[in-house]
Amino acid sequence: MEQTKDITIYDIAKAVDLSPATVSRALKDHPAISKKTKDKVTKLAAELGYRANNFASNLRMQRTHTIGIMVHELNSNFITSVIAGIESVTTAAQYDLIIAHSSESYIKEAANARNLFHKRVDGLIASLAYDTTDFTHFTPFERKGIPVIYFDRVETGIAGTKVVIDNEEAGFKAVEHLLQQGCKRIAHVTGNLKRNVYADRLKGHQRALAAAGINWNQSLLMENDLSEQASIDAAHAIAAMQPMPDAAFVTNDFCAAICMQTLKEKGIRIPQDIAFVGFNNDSVAKIVEPGLTTIHYAGFEMGKIVGKNMIDRLLHPGQSPIDTTITLQSDLIVRGSSLKKMV
Amino acid sequence: MEQTKDITIYDIAKAVDLSPATVSRALKDHPAISKKTKDKVTKLAAELGYRANNFASNLRMQRTHTIGIMVHELNSNFITSVIAGIESVTTAAQYDLIIAHSSESYIKEAANARNLFHKRVDGLIASLAYDTTDFTHFTPFERKGIPVIYFDRVETGIAGTKVVIDNEEAGFKAVEHLLQQGCKRIAHVTGNLKRNVYADRLKGHQRALAAAGINWNQSLLMENDLSEQASIDAAHAIAAMQPMPDAAFVTNDFCAAICMQTLKEKGIRIPQDIAFVGFNNDSVAKIVEPGLTTIHYAGFEMGKIVGKNMIDRLLHPGQSPIDTTITLQSDLIVRGSSLKKMV
DNA sequence: GGGACAGATGCAACCGATTGCATGACTTTT
DNA sequence: AAAAGTCATGCAATCGGTTGCATCTGTCCC
Numbered sequence: 001m002e003q004t005k006d007i008t009i010y011d012i013a014k015a016v017d018l019s020p021a022t023v024s025r026a027l028k029d030h031p032a033i034s035k036k037t038k039d040k041v042t043k044l045a046a047e048l049g050y051r052a053n054n055f056a057s058n059l060r061m062q063r064t065h066t067i068g069i070m071v072h073e074l075n076s077n078f079i080t081s082v083i084a085g086i087e088s089v090t091t092a093a094q095y096d097l098i099i100a101h102s103s104e105s106y107i108k109e110a111a112n113a114r115n116l117f118h119k120r121v122d123g124l125i126a127s128l129a130y131d132t133t134d135f136t137h138f139t140p141f142e143r144k145g146i147p148v149i150y151f152d153r154v155e156t157g158i159a160g161t162k163v164v165i166d167n168e169e170a171g172f173k174a175v176e177h178l179l180q181q182g183c184k185r186i187a188h189v190t191g192n193l194k195r196n197v198y199a200d201r202l203k204g205h206q207r208a209l210a211a212a213g214i215n216w217n218q219s220l221l222m223e224n225d226l227s228e229q230a231s232i233d234a235a236h237a238i239a240a241m242q243p244m245p246d247a248a249f250v251t252n253d254f255c256a257a258i259c260m261q262t263l264k265e266k267g268i269r270i271p272q273d274i275a276f277v278g279f280n281n282d283s284v285a286k287i288v289e290p291g292l293t294t295i296h297y298a299g300f301e302m303g304k305i306v307g308k309n310m311i312d313r314l315l316h317p318g319q320s321p322i323d324t325t326i327t328l329q330s331d332l333i334v335r336g337s338s339l340k341k342m343v
Numbered sequence: 344m345e346q347t348k349d350i351t352i353y354d355i356a357k358a359v360d361l362s363p364a365t366v367s368r369a370l371k372d373h374p375a376i377s378k379k380t381k382d383k384v385t386k387l388a389a390e391l392g393y394r395a396n397n398f399a400s401n402l403r404m405q406r407t408h409t410i411g412i413m414v415h416e417l418n419s420n421f422i423t424s425v426i427a428g429i430e431s432v433t434t435a436a437q438y439d440l441i442i443a444h445s446s447e448s449y450i451k452e453a454a455n456a457r458n459l460f461h462k463r464v465d466g467l468i469a470s471l472a473y474d475t476t477d478f479t480h481f482t483p484f485e486r487k488g489i490p491v492i493y494f495d496r497v498e499t500g501i502a503g504t505k506v507v508i509d510n511e512e513a514g515f516k517a518v519e520h521l522l523q524q525g526c527k528r529i530a531h532v533t534g535n536l537k538r539n540v541y542a543d544r545l546k547g548h549q550r551a552l553a554a555a556g557i558n559w560n561q562s563l564l565m566e567n568d569l570s571e572q573a574s575i576d577a578a579h580a581i582a583a584m585q586p587m588p589d590a591a592f593v594t595n596d597f598c599a600a601i602c603m604q605t606l607k608e609k610g611i612r613i614p615q616d617i618a619f620v621g622f623n624n625d626s627v628a629k630i631v632e633p634g635l636t637t638i639h640y641a642g643f644e645m646g647k648i649v650g651k652n653m654i655d656r657l658l659h660p661g662q663s664p665i666d667t668t669i670t671l672q673s674d675l676i677v678r679g680s681s682l683k684k685m686v
Numbered sequence: 687g688g689g690a691c692a693g694a695t696g697c698a699a700c701c702g703a704t705t706g707c708a709t710g711a712c713t714t715t716t
Numbered sequence: 717a718a719a720a721g722t723c724a725t726g727c728a729a730t731c732g733g734t735t736g737c738a739t740c741t742g743t744c745c746c
Binding site: 009023025030 | 701
């Protein structure tokens, strides 16, 4: 543990007999510095194991070259692929990421926002927590002109660029597919309907029904927190309905899988007695039996778009429109859980 | 976008007619400052919306109050619960986390290490990538006396505190259970055997066999990358063995689930024809049919231990032993996939 | 009354990189 | 040959918080 002292530009300056200013410019490839000096400096910097002191630089520059990301949960294929997509763009532009997750709690989300604000991120990317209804934790960013981009879980009420999938269209596709399979009584199991993603999927469901001339039946709607226990409860509730629904659109794969399992234990057959469509194309969709028909959307692509937008905003402040919404399409992946006609 | 200027201690100092030094001390609750002054300063700071400038502080203090975490993948229950455990300890001690993930790639792991080193984290917590065999990216930390703690995926060869589960014991329990169910030919599907976790699980397997007087059969060992395709291939290989194994110990739940599914498609019954035990207690273990018997280990607890150790090292440098290994126990969770006797 | 001492506050020098402006050397133009 | 221009480099202030040491005020005691 022999605490080697850090090398600074002053050390390099002394060694090559130049001023720190020249060393700083040489390392930054400043045009006013001669090629010879640059070579000498960079060579020596490498030899001495120089590492730039970000604090000094940040303090002087008032920028951190860091982007904060706030997500509700890390434990999801979708989220991690969005992050990977963001990363692919931001690292190319020499920006770093700080990832904070809220465990779906508004309290933690607000705390994370404060923390990232104190860390002085240059930009913020956020997907809202399950129960976030208050958005004052974003106002400090707005006030300081720090760009904020929301993705997936957004709130239409607040300003900022938003990147989302067309949840309504996805919901429409899911239910349209079930209708084509001959289903008529379609249960809808979903998360907090105040959150745009769930509200829009429901709208899509209803629009598909309307297009087929079927009335929406409020008693088939189940709103819960998508936890394992809630999924089991939802399954029991479905089984108890008279008559039982002939299909269920569950807006989350894990919840759908648990529902299916619980129903199967009761001897109910899928898809014969009840068809299922999920949402997200999580790994469980492939594992559950029968395979779960679901909505797939390209997280990586979404991340790239989010990242590109953020970098644009950071490199050309004031140029890009601040309040646009970018909507991506998604695909229905058909597996056994919904195929009544082919059984 | 009206770029409000930031409040500094100098602004506060001017407002209360004191020196910046006194303001700094007052905000830090320094004992030399009178209660009255402290009250006045903190009140005004709150009113003006003062936020401390971490760079200035870090620059002066040569500490960042930040801990870096490097993991192979975020998309795992286990990893995210470990992170949550670490977080619970570190936030209480006023430390922040930066999470970097390597996507199981050594190249990215090394890049992340460099990046965290440049960010000057005060400590580093790491679980190694799948293919990491070179450890020179950790030497800069050692050289500067920055504490490094490894967890789960570790390497016995390198110095540093390590927190692991007893993989050998877990492997022993898994195979012992299969033997108790009457299995005699147990296949072993696993990841890179250079990685401690997989090597140790295999050792446990072999020890359990030895204890039962059964010889280890090398032809039943399959080492792969645990991907979906590799899992399918492994299942085909198992089905093709003559005679077919009567059990499989697969050291990863997702891989086990895919194997089971592939075999079932071939008409092979689980557990009657072949029993399965997995590893990790991932969400798929509950979803696959029959439910997957697996090894559960407490990620959150592991995270708390890792975090506590790190904080101890940071607060009392040189006091804690640097090269200890902490081993946690794990539990066998029995589900249908291994219960031959009760079928 | 004066010395000793505790308590509260200020001075000024850091920490390391950046940058507008000035300077000096050297070349080109008229 | 003098004026103008080009190129490379240095000076010194700046970003905002921290801290060893000095200073000042007031109290206590002999």
